[in-house]
Amino acid sequence: MFDQIWQEPMGKVAETYGLTGNGLAKICDRLNIPRPSRTHWTRGQDARERRPALPPPPIGLSEAVAIGERQARQSPGMRKRMDxxxxxxxxxxxxxxxxxxxxxxxxxxxxxxxxxxxxxxxxxxxxGGRNDLLSALARREIARQESRRRNRVGRNSDRHTRIVLSTIGYLHEAQQRGPLLQMLLRNPEVKASLREERRAQVETGRAPILRHLTGTGAMSMESARATTAALTGVSLKAGGIVASRRAPLAMVEQLCLTVMMAGVVSDEELMAAGSGQS
CATH class of the missing domain: 1.10.10.60 (Homeodomain-like)
Incomplete structure (x- = not known):
């Protein structure tokens, strides 16, 4: 590309790639390719043969760049823009x-x-800006995880099975996509921007569990909130361990399920005892 734009005018080179001269100039600027000035082609032959050295490509960018297939230049009205x-x-x-x-x-x-x-x-x-970008990326990851969790859990009506499916699904998501979300949620700006949303999401997710635990009057709302928070904390901690690769998924999954199901059984025993006393 460097040789081409110093041997022929930019507009002529651009046409071979189906681009405008301005479009090719922007590509050259992104690739650190020096390009001739507007007056370069009006100079004498000796002056035109003098050109700067080609610097290395930007860090992280290959020297080979795919611009696209050669095609006839389209008019602006024919170009298909991405929505x-x-x-x-x-x-x-x-x-x-x-x-x-x-x-x-x-x-x-x-x-x-x-x-x-x-x-x-x-x-x-x-x-938006960088902070908006990070927050949007975190929101998308959270929404995708929650959507997949709901799909898995919604396939079964048995409460124990739903808890097992939800826990296993969360841990597998943590292994596959957790590193990105963990990274984002450690960012102070992202954490601050999502704080209220996350609190509302947690309350919405806990609401049906709290209704189940307090529905018969056998467990107080305070106790229901405490046990729910404790089991949620176990699940989140396990997800963090899996996401950071500090322990194998199978080991964490087994330990987490053991603790979770023991807590569920304990809650049910407390509810049964409270219901019998009343």
Missing amino acids: SESRRDQILDASASIALEEGLSALTVRRIARDLGISETQVNNCV
């Missing part, structure tokens, strides 16, 4: 890959724009 929702998903997918491979410190609006071949303005328009 905002698809672009947002594309940005979040790219963000997740960068975060998992290189950590959150590598995740910047500029990096995403460069990797996707779009402008930083497009990224900002779709997801």
